[in-house]
Amino acid sequence: MKSVTIKDIAKLAGVSRGTVDRVINNRGNVKKKVEEKVIKIAKELGYEKNIIASRLASTKVYKIAVVLPSPESDFFWDIPKEGILSALNLVKYYGIKVEFLEYNIFSSEEFTNQVTKAIECKPDAILMAPLFLKESEKLINIGEEEKIPFITINSELNHKNILSYTGQSSYHSGYLAGKLFDINLQHDDEVIVLNLAHEISNAPHYTDKVKGLIDYFKEHKTKHINVSWYEFDDFLNDEVLLRRFKETQNIHPEMKGIFFTNSRAYRLLDLLQKEEVEKYKIIGFDMIEPNLKYLQNGEIDFIINQNPFNQGYNGLMNFVNHFIHNREIKQQEYLPLDIVVKENVDFYYK
Amino acid sequence: MKSVTIKDIAKLAGVSRGTVDRVINNRGNVKKKVEEKVIKIAKELGYEKNIIASRLASTKVYKIAVVLPSPESDFFWDIPKEGILSALNLVKYYGIKVEFLEYNIFSSEEFTNQVTKAIECKPDAILMAPLFLKESEKLINIGEEEKIPFITINSELNHKNILSYTGQSSYHSGYLAGKLFDINLQHDDEVIVLNLAHEISNAPHYTDKVKGLIDYFKEHKTKHINVSWYEFDDFLNDEVLLRRFKETQNIHPEMKGIFFTNSRAYRLLDLLQKEEVEKYKIIGFDMIEPNLKYLQNGEIDFIINQNPFNQGYNGLMNFVNHFIHNREIKQQEYLPLDIVVKENVDFYYK
DNA sequence: TAAATAAATTTGCACGCGCACAATTTTTAA
DNA sequence: TTAAAAATTGTGCGCGTGCAAATTTATTTA
Numbered sequence: 001m002k003s004v005t006i007k008d009i010a011k012l013a014g015v016s017r018g019t020v021d022r023v024i025n026n027r028g029n030v031k032k033k034v035e036e037k038v039i040k041i042a043k044e045l046g047y048e049k050n051i052i053a054s055r056l057a058s059t060k061v062y063k064i065a066v067v068l069p070s071p072e073s074d075f076f077w078d079i080p081k082e083g084i085l086s087a088l089n090l091v092k093y094y095g096i097k098v099e100f101l102e103y104n105i106f107s108s109e110e111f112t113n114q115v116t117k118a119i120e121c122k123p124d125a126i127l128m129a130p131l132f133l134k135e136s137e138k139l140i141n142i143g144e145e146e147k148i149p150f151i152t153i154n155s156e157l158n159h160k161n162i163l164s165y166t167g168q169s170s171y172h173s174g175y176l177a178g179k180l181f182d183i184n185l186q187h188d189d190e191v192i193v194l195n196l197a198h199e200i201s202n203a204p205h206y207t208d209k210v211k212g213l214i215d216y217f218k219e220h221k222t223k224h225i226n227v228s229w230y231e232f233d234d235f236l237n238d239e240v241l242l243r244r245f246k247e248t249q250n251i252h253p254e255m256k257g258i259f260f261t262n263s264r265a266y267r268l269l270d271l272l273q274k275e276e277v278e279k280y281k282i283i284g285f286d287m288i289e290p291n292l293k294y295l296q297n298g299e300i301d302f303i304i305n306q307n308p309f310n311q312g313y314n315g316l317m318n319f320v321n322h323f324i325h326n327r328e329i330k331q332q333e334y335l336p337l338d339i340v341v342k343e344n345v346d347f348y349y350k
Numbered sequence: 351m352k353s354v355t356i357k358d359i360a361k362l363a364g365v366s367r368g369t370v371d372r373v374i375n376n377r378g379n380v381k382k383k384v385e386e387k388v389i390k391i392a393k394e395l396g397y398e399k400n401i402i403a404s405r406l407a408s409t410k411v412y413k414i415a416v417v418l419p420s421p422e423s424d425f426f427w428d429i430p431k432e433g434i435l436s437a438l439n440l441v442k443y444y445g446i447k448v449e450f451l452e453y454n455i456f457s458s459e460e461f462t463n464q465v466t467k468a469i470e471c472k473p474d475a476i477l478m479a480p481l482f483l484k485e486s487e488k489l490i491n492i493g494e495e496e497k498i499p500f501i502t503i504n505s506e507l508n509h510k511n512i513l514s515y516t517g518q519s520s521y522h523s524g525y526l527a528g529k530l531f532d533i534n535l536q537h538d539d540e541v542i543v544l545n546l547a548h549e550i551s552n553a554p555h556y557t558d559k560v561k562g563l564i565d566y567f568k569e570h571k572t573k574h575i576n577v578s579w580y581e582f583d584d585f586l587n588d589e590v591l592l593r594r595f596k597e598t599q600n601i602h603p604e605m606k607g608i609f610f611t612n613s614r615a616y617r618l619l620d621l622l623q624k625e626e627v628e629k630y631k632i633i634g635f636d637m638i639e640p641n642l643k644y645l646q647n648g649e650i651d652f653i654i655n656q657n658p659f660n661q662g663y664n665g666l667m668n669f670v671n672h673f674i675h676n677r678e679i680k681q682q683e684y685l686p687l688d689i690v691v692k693e694n695v696d697f698y699y700k
Numbered sequence: 701t702a703a704a705t706a707a708a709t710t711t712g713c714a715c716g717c718g719c720a721c722a723a724t725t726t727t728t729a730a
Numbered sequence: 731t732t733a734a735a736a737a738t739t740g741t742g743c744g745c746g747t748g749c750a751a752a753t754t755t756a757t758t759t760a
Contacts, residue, residue, distance in 0.1 A: 374717095400717070
């Protein structure tokens, strides 16, 4: 029952444990003859490394740099960080060091700066949400030159230097929104998509969502529901936001459904009367505090939850499985599209 | 940066490592005064056990007996087992031994036998789904005498010898079903609850679900939707099942919604024509293969997913956190009530 | 060629914890 | 007072790694 140790091998080979260690782990500086002998004996005895002892003795620190938007600039990002910390808690004895770097979600310069800093500290990998696509591609290329692979969450991006992606399929979340409107709207109602974002960020995910929504109604025509979409890039300005919405109302008198493509539904709802909002079926993303208020009081009908906790948790676990356990990890892992309503909201992580 | 070790404590307390070890791990045989001093110093230094070293030195094997229904007798139970194995994979170096014991989901005798066997092999804890409530209570009492605590999943049961429960809140799943019917049905439609189960098993969960559904429509009366409920205990007999359903149709001509309280919606749908089923809005539980077919083809409108994977995963993790990390674990952890439709089904674990 | 120096290879020990057992001190009994 | 028993405390081993120290081997210099 007792398993074979390097000590057993050392004894049989007539050398010290240190020499066996150098052979087993290819550290070099061993005479050819001795090396062959040790390998032979190890094989014969069926030696298997005791990973617990190995981890205990090793001083190797795996370093992962995490570059995410600051929760101050966008509420959503509180939870992925919790997921990362929770995963870390589980594996903290494996010698993993996490370097958190935050950037303002509206600043591509800060993003670039922080990822550059991340690369400079030469981590084993960088975990990030590549919200700025053009910048991300450049930075991932730079990382590749430095042999630093990336693990991504939240925003999908294809690049051979990305080990894994964990997050939703934007297209299908839009498609799902279509279904939800379909069962809640009437014949000839209109759905309006509102993208409250500065144009610079995240464009493909927005358009994928719209595409999904439109495709749904291409495939389900019984109710003749029409879809239009608008970008409100000056959404931080109350007055402008409200004016643009009123304009949209005028253009679309049959507007009955509003699809917010991100977590910022609350921005507009903050400016409208409850009675007015109740005329619409509203779907938004993310269980952040200001949205939850409106879900509870009935102004938001559905929230599509992006599993922010698991984005962080699985992202870090991908790192662990790849670097520490040498396991295969999935190149992309699409997280569930959770349909959150008032009646089940309490059971989701928030 | 260097962490505090028992050696540090021993030095400061003027005792040997062995004594510190005895204090830290409550092994007794230490003078009161010395014990107090060691505890005080450990606290001051913020000592945290290095569980890698601890596991390396320890010869203790943690044994957990897992008693679940066999997947052969009920499809659902494939996935919790996968969750357990996945968690195990993550923590396998901690010296955890799992003993799997299966029982036919329809046999309370087999259940009793297997839990009894589990108790006999004297594990550190038993992880089980207490589907048979009367039997479970008796068995948990016996376990208590033997000082074997229980970790439960799927079916909630209150007992002081249960360390934790991971699963859904039955009441709220019924309440959520109410909401889903409410947005899909018309004025004066009727909802029928069908419980396809032998009466012996799981009664409270069934009644809690019905109670949740009824409460929903007590609180939301605008559509005047009426709820009735029936138990089809001979559901394995095609002929009887079909006859009883036809009877129910006759009694309830306004029946437009059907709520299956468990995963057996497919049993009835297997016997009906698609055209007939399409007259009804149908809600069932669990993403098992035969149900998925009907979700895909539109016969089932909503499936409430019970997170079977996480039931297993979290159940085992609760064991690890309690016994190995000595962490507080939640006495009850309600899992999300996932609303699964055709459009998001591919993104849930199955 | 031998001594001196450099390079290559090998050894030995600490690391942190739990456990078994040895050693010591204290208490009890004779 | 002394021996025996009980209570308490101390010590060394195990596991793989990494580093300093030691030893062996190769090369250079006089």
